[in-house]
Amino acid sequence: MSLQQHLLGPEGRQALTRLVQQQPLLAFDFDGTLAPIVMHPDTARTPPSMVPLLTTLARRLPLVILTGRQVEDVQQRLGFTPTHIVGNHGAEDLIEGPDARVVETLAPFRTRVEDRRTRLSTAGVFIEDKGASIAIHYRLSPDPVAARAVIDELLTELPPEVLIEPGKQVVNVLAAGAPDKGDAMHRLMARYGCRSGFYAGDDTNDEPVFERAERDWVTVRVGPRLDNSHARYYLQEQAEMAQVLQHLVDTLGA
Incomplete structure (x- = not known):
């Protein structure tokens, strides 16, 4: 397991730029990743400043949400329409419903x-x-x-x-045996015909994605560097996600 690099450092930004050129699948956890952690789960929302960036990305690339929440629950909290949503840690699909x-x-x-x-x-x-x-x-x-x-x-x-x-x-x-986020990520890669991917999450249930990521993916754990995580990059805090989204949008525009 290699030492995690800060995603907004020079190496991380270069990796994001290379990734965008491959037309990747962009995938995000919700709580603690797109939305700040809050005292009560009913008050969680995507920050308004991030919504236009996510809307732009979803128009250009497959953009999916992989969350522990139910699909219907997270839909009303996003502020934009993603390409696909998988809920319940991988066990509920937007189209097929819960297992x-x-x-x-x-x-x-x-x-x-x-x-x-x-x-x-x-x-x-x-x-x-x-x-x-x-x-x-x-x-x-x-x-x-x-x-x-x-x-x-x-x-x-x-x-x-x-x-x-x-x-x-x-x-x-x-x-036991329920589909996890790693299963969901690979299933969505196949569904949308993507050979490379981006995934950001902040908790233990995101590790199946990090652990099973291909070498050319960009995987990022939101939170201070944790060297026993399989994510290749980290962000210090959820607020830095806005800078990541802006970099992706700028790279697509270029």
Whole structure:
């Protein structure tokens, strides 16, 4: 695993310029990547200053969103129309809908949540059922340690077909064998006939894309350099994404 380079440094900008010449697929996570992280997920939106840049890019290149949110949820938060959206960490497609097997696999866990609904709510834990995945949020809890204790009890002795994936003050509950973002990225590359790609994300569920990226892709993790990530580049913070979009637009214009 090589040392990550800052995407807005000379090497990163050169890589973006070369990539645009290959007519790549542009793919973005939403929360923490296009939109800043916020205290409550219902308030997340793409910053207005970025919307014209994304609109321009989507007119020129295939531009897709790969998000942990449901497709319908993220659509109203974008401010522009992408070429394609894949939700639920790869398990829900804009065209084909959520994976029915995955939704059914999580049914027993939903019962488990309902049995503990009062305790979870008292601890400040918010359950977001997205059909093909379930997110357990504790960002708003007044006592995160107590909230994690309640969550840990909820997650004990899960059947092998149910997996957990920690994130930023959230725990995602997924079905084993469900399509992930890496699967979705390669599927969309084939759908839109692209041989090269760009992907930006900020969390652990973006690593399948980073890990399986071809050598000529540009992959970027949003957040301070993390050398155990498979992303080739990093951005210090989400606000730097606007400069990346501007560079892409300028390169296309040239």
